[in-house]
Structures are given as C-alpha cells and as structure tokens.
Amino acid sequence: MIKRYGDYFDDKVILITGAASGMGREAALLFGGQGASVVCADIDEGPGEDVAGTIRAEGGESQFIRTDVTRRPEINRLVEQAMAKYGKIDFLFNSAGSALKRSKFLDIDEDLLNLAIDLNFKSVFNMTQAVLPHMLQHQFGVIVNVSSMSVKRGGPGASIHYAAAKGAVTTLTLGVAREFAxxxxxxxxxxxxxxxxxxxxxxxxxxxxxxxxxxxxxxNRLGRPSEIAELVLFMCSNVCEFMTADTVYVNGGGGYR
Structure with a gap:
C-alpha cells in the first residue's frame, strides 16, 4: 500500500470502535496499511478478529478487543487494555452506531429512544471522556466522530431518534474541540x-x-466506506493540523431538500 503521508503514521496508535464492518473496518485496514498500530473494538467478535488478523497478515500491528460501547465499564476496560499494550492512543475514531430500526416519530418508544442515545451519543461521549486524559498527557490527539447528514434534515418519517442522537454528537464534537484546542x-x-x-x-x-x-x-450512487476511511486518515494526518470543531458532510451533493 502506498504511504499517503510518508512515515507519519508509523509510530501512531489508533483506537476504532465499530471496527468489524463498514466504515470502521475500512478505516482499520487503511490505518494498518499506513503503519499505525490499530486497536479494533466491536461487539461482533468473529468479524472483529478477522479485521485485526488481516492487518497482522499484511505486516501491520493490530489487536481486537470485544467491546459493547453502550456500557461504560467495557469502554474503560478497552482503553485500559489499549494503554497497557501500546502506552498511548494518538487517534480515536468513534465509528460505532446505528439507526437500529426505522420508525415514525409517534411510534418511537422509550426503549428505542434510549438505545439510540446510548449507542449513537453516549458511546461517543464515554469513549471521548475515557481516552482524552491519555491524549492530554502527551498534549496530542485527534478524535473523529461519525455524525450524520440526517442532522440537517431531522430524519422525518423514519429516524428522528437517530438524527437527534447524531445532532448531539455534532455538538459534542464542537464543544470538545474548542475546550481542548x-x-x-x-x-x-x-x-x-x-x-x-x-x-x-x-x-x-x-x-x-x-x-x-x-x-x-x-x-446518483451510494457512498463507499473506503471514502470515509480516506477522510479519517486525512483528518488525523499532519497536513490537517488547523482543522478542528468542524463537521464534514459527505453525501455526493445531496441531503439539502
């Protein structure tokens, strides 16, 4: 794999949630190929182990740690194990998330709302709060969160619960960025x-x-997970050092009506 940013990532460590599939998986493979050590976290053990194994088979460094990101004790354990293995966490990619199920607003019950908030917002809050103190020790770190285009639209008729949780992620990102800039x-x-x-x-x-x-x-096409992975790599790289607090919309020009 061609090194996008020279040897910049060779001594870096990234922790990725939702690493067993989709955008998280593509990001894990890309960062591994760029020389970073990759901690893969996911609730799906088989696919998660497969991602870490693929990175190692291609000469990279990676380990999988099964984690339910809706549970703070498991998040704490994840971060502790990553620190014990690598001694630092340079980058955090909070990729885990789901709309869970499509639902009209009046059909959203308390269980669906709570789970949407736990998975899509509180997991990002808790992961950030667990990792940030270690980044502060080195006065260095990049945190990338997955929000959603639905924040601009509200998710009417299908996913207001999801859009609302992702709106909180966008606000959290802004606040953390400005507080620790x-x-x-x-x-x-x-x-x-x-x-x-x-x-x-x-x-x-x-x-x-x-x-x-x-x-x-x-x-007139869906986005590819690899396109998000490349964006995350850019955001974490040394050519993007003046960018913080922003959200980047990636939707092929759509989402505005």
Whole structure:
C-alpha cells in the first residue's frame, strides 16, 4: 500500500470502535496499511478478529478487543487494555452506531429512544471522556466522530431518534474541540449520507426508502466506506493540523431538500 503521508503514521496508535464492518473496518485496514498500530473494538467478535488478523497478515500491528460501547465499564476496560499494550492512543475514531430500526416519530418508544442515545451519543461521549486524559498527557490527539447528514434534515418519517442522537454528537464534537484546542487536541466529525454498508439493512431500510435516499444524491450512487476511511486518515494526518470543531458532510451533493 502506498504511504499517503510518508512515515507519519508509523509510530501512531489508533483506537476504532465499530471496527468489524463498514466504515470502521475500512478505516482499520487503511490505518494498518499506513503503519499505525490499530486497536479494533466491536461487539461482533468473529468479524472483529478477522479485521485485526488481516492487518497482522499484511505486516501491520493490530489487536481486537470485544467491546459493547453502550456500557461504560467495557469502554474503560478497552482503553485500559489499549494503554497497557501500546502506552498511548494518538487517534480515536468513534465509528460505532446505528439507526437500529426505522420508525415514525409517534411510534418511537422509550426503549428505542434510549438505545439510540446510548449507542449513537453516549458511546461517543464515554469513549471521548475515557481516552482524552491519555491524549492530554502527551498534549496530542485527534478524535473523529461519525455524525450524520440526517442532522440537517431531522430524519422525518423514519429516524428522528437517530438524527437527534447524531445532532448531539455534532455538538459534542464542537464543544470538545474548542475546550481542548490549546492543549494539542483536535476533534472533528463526519456527517455521511447514505452509504453502501450493512447499516441500511440492519436498520430496516425499505427499498422504497433507499430509493428516496438515492434520488436525493446528484452523483446518483451510494457512498463507499473506503471514502470515509480516506477522510479519517486525512483528518488525523499532519497536513490537517488547523482543522478542528468542524463537521464534514459527505453525501455526493445531496441531503439539502
């Protein structure tokens, strides 16, 4: 694999949640190929071990740690194990998340709302709070969170619970970035539109809804997870050092109507 940024990532460590599939998986493989040590966290053990194993088979350094990111004790254990293994965490990519299921607003019950908040917002809050003290010790770190294009639209008719949780992620990113900007920490978010990942099937996206999403994208295609991985790599690189607090919308020109 061609080194995008020279040897910059050779001594760096990244922790990725949701690393077993989709954007998290692509980011793990890309960072591993660029020389970074990759801590892969996910609730799905088999696919997670496969990602870490693939990185090692290609000459990289990686380990998988099974983690339910909706549980703070498991997050704490994840960070402790990563620190014990590598001694530092330079980058955190909070990729884990899901709309869980599509639902009209009046059909969203308390269980769905709580789970949406736990998985999509509180996991990001807790991961950031657990990792940040270690970054502050080195006065260096980049945190990249996955928000959503739905924050601009609200998710009407299908995923207001998800859009609201992701809106909180965008706000969290802004607050953390500004609070710690003078201490060597950058925090950014990415707001994707519809992408070709397991996310759509897992959340029960109907063919009709999928076509509606696609019809709103001028490029007339779904995004590819590798495109997000490349963006995360850029955000963490040494050519992006003045960028913090922002969210980057990645949706082929759509999502504005």
């Amino acid at each position: 003078k201490e060597g920490i950058r925090c950014l978010s990415i707001s994707p539109g519809p992408f070709d990942t397991a996310f759509q099937k897992a959340s029960g996206t109907t063919a009709e809804l999928a076509q509606k999403f696609l019809a709103d994208v001028p490029m």
